[in-house]
Amino acid sequence: MANYERKIPILDCGHEYTRRVLHGKWKIRILLYIAEGINRPSELERHIPQATRRVLDAQLAELFKHGIIAKTIFDESVKHVEYYLTDLGNSLMPIVAMMGKWGNTHIDKLRKAINTSTALA
Template sequence: MDTINESNDLFGKCPYFTAQKVFSGKWSILIMHNLDEGPMRYGELRRKIGDITEATLTKQLRMLEKYGLIRRHVYSEIPPRVEYSLTDLGEEFRPVLEQFRIWGDKYIKSIKNKNNG
């Protein structure tokens, strides 16, 4: 993993700033959610996420790999096969993903109740 050298003085010191920086990409949470289901190839991940360009997905995957949350495994096959999976640090994000799901479900319910009420 490349050394993380962030220019802002708060990175690595303030947990909220650090988390915001690590997950700043629009698709980061969805990528983590999908990889939580198990290792996936690039194409499979792109299909599951949906409306994401190849360039954006590649950028987001590289960023999450840089921060040590996912790993990229290249199999020495022809044609080459690449798989992405969560690292141990990425797996520690599972409870956060679950809390996002719980909160998201409650929020969706409140919106539906507000629109029907």
């Protein structure tokens, strides 16, 4: 059996790693809420009701694995976990803010383009 050679190379650059870290429907919102002090999974679930707990847990685990967030486990009568941004996560927040600013600046064009492409799908 011949060895398979990937036709599309995997990029090994900063853009690709940033995309991998932020890839996920709810990750940016999760980061924004954690930065605001909403740091328990149940609080995140209340603030992002469209996301299932399973998806939130998976995306929190990925952000944890990438070193963007850390967690404290409280071993009290009722165990709970709180997440917070690491230094690496805090360094990402200006980029997230700039992405939001860009989106707000171009929101009308983006809305029109997205609505047009959705109607065609």
